[in-house]
Amino acid sequence: MATTPTDYLRQTHHEFLEASEGALASPSLQLILGKLGDTLGKRNRDAWEALPESDAIRQRARNIKDETLAHLAEHLETLEASVVARGGKVHWAADAAEARKIVVGLIQQRGATRVVKSKSMTSEEIHLNPALEAAGIETTETDLGEYIIQLAGHRPSHIVGPALHLSAQEVAEILSKPAGQRLPAEREILAAFARQALRQKFAEAEVGISGANFAIAETGSIVLVTNEGNGRLTCALPKCHIALMGMEKVIPKLADLPYFLKVLARGATGQKLSVYTQIITGPRRAGELDGPEEFHLVILDNGRSRILGSPLRESLFCIRCGACLNACPIYRSVGGHAYGGVYSGPIGAVLTPLYDGLAANHHLPHASSLCGACQAACPVKIQIPQMLVQLREELHHEPGQQSRWESLAYRLWAQSLRRPWLYRLGTWLAARTLGRWKRKSPWLTRLPGKLAGWTAKRDFPAPAAERFRDWWAQEGREEGHDEARSEGQHES
């Protein structure tokens, strides 16, 4: 599939490798990705360092997630009962199509035509906006980054900073259109324009749509965390609030919440707490002048139950903070769009194959150096590298993904490990053939035949001219003895 430099910003299902080439060739993208490690990445590392017992707190959050998922159905039932008791309505969506139908139906029932949205990755996941537009509902994204990419027609390139891939200059060009005049590439002016344009939308909107960072079963609340305040406006001004949540977002008790809040903002931006954390419990009460009159909670499965029953269930611990993206050397080279899915970075490399099919996304489990930086950054300590390895193994068993050559190579390898004489023969041969290269260069830049695939993207280390076992037999043993002897002398 051919990918031009810009269309992979919009398209899903493209080739990771081709899109990566495009990303690596974009100077403005490289400039911003270069900043990521020193800004968000550094703030996250500093935050873990400054937090006493950060490891134990993250472990606590992890324990709660694990415990909750073990009895997820019961917690969802409790959540439903509490939401209903507070005057809200609960809707169950088994897949994306059902969720879209529920949301569109709720809006049409009210005869509403104008909707404001606060940032929700789950709504991206179910491709809600195209469905709303097809139904003739004017939909405005109100998170600044989402607003910008909605106007540009791009997909989000980062879980928390969806417009991260754009320079101030590009943002100015995009916002100049609705402004009807040329805006300068100055952040304050651009933000002020967005504030004013979006206030208008908030004032007119009949329905507000949000995601949910958490849902609290015992109190029937959803929790929304934002820095800009658009999340607050979304559920303060419109008459109807629809919240969309992945079913794994539920936590049992209000008392569990502080631990997640303490690690979420630190993971995302290094803040102790994000600017606005809302705990929303049902529609407005009697006598209140603001807040929605109707509250709907849409609970989404969309493949989550399949993951919940699988060895990769731990991926459901994810609280979508983006820390693993900022820490990842691959993400910081190619950016979010190359991954093709809604979720990018290390966790995207796990989630996209799980939700969207492994064979269709066969490059993603390999889009990692397995360095472990993602796991170290993660507020719930998700073992992303292990999951990627597991996916690589599953990939190997996918029909259509098996290469006869690869199987043959591994079979030979396995045989030689089982038979010491064969292994010895193999290494002897390698040292005498490929090993000669080493004298010229320690790296092989081109391997022959089927092996050329490896060297297309990286070099292969040349085998040493002398095998370790030969060196050991001749010199190593001697040296070892010398040291032991001299140490012995010192002691006596």
Next chain:
Amino acid sequence: MSRDSFLATVRQAAAAGRAHRVEHVPVPEQTGYIGLRPGEDPAVRLAAEVDAVGGTAFRATDLTAARDLLASWLTEFEVRSALTWEHELLARLGLAQLLAERGIVEHTHRTLVEMPEEARRLSVLACDIGITSCDWAIAETGTLVVCSRPGQERIASLLPPVYFSIVEREQIVPDLIDAIGSLRTTHDPLPSNVTLITGPSKTGDIELELTTGVHGPGKWRVIVVG
């Protein structure tokens, strides 16, 4: 029907998933509680943290000092209209009188309920400043916890570009865990909206650089009394 099949699927999956649970490392009950350093003054810490998150905090020894401070801000920002809470601390401060003396239009629950809906909407959107107190203030993070109820609208701390908060020493708790604990024991059911405010409205969406005031108030000042 779809509800029951949804939950049945989840129940089955959760049971199957129990074979793949992750290792639980027990953590002590206190884990996660940070609070204050030994001997630290909560009011001093709160003020320092409000400053650290981009707000501006001022300490006032008593209500009279707080009133003077607030009066000077009203002049500084050339305030003509204010969106305010009805709150016992603001009443003791004499806020209504302070505003009236300066010819500032005060929009509060009492006046807003009298207005037709459209006029109310336009008035609140046009206010120069918002003034509230809070339910609790969290010293360790520089956070105010505001609960919505008639007279204490969510829009007061949200719509105007400038936001002033008045906090008393008695309202300060050391840690987020204390605030959530108090919320749980004092409110059942929870208020329709509880918001933790930690800073002025912020975004890093353009080139990862901090920009304030994109949706909520870009300027946040806090008076800590006592």
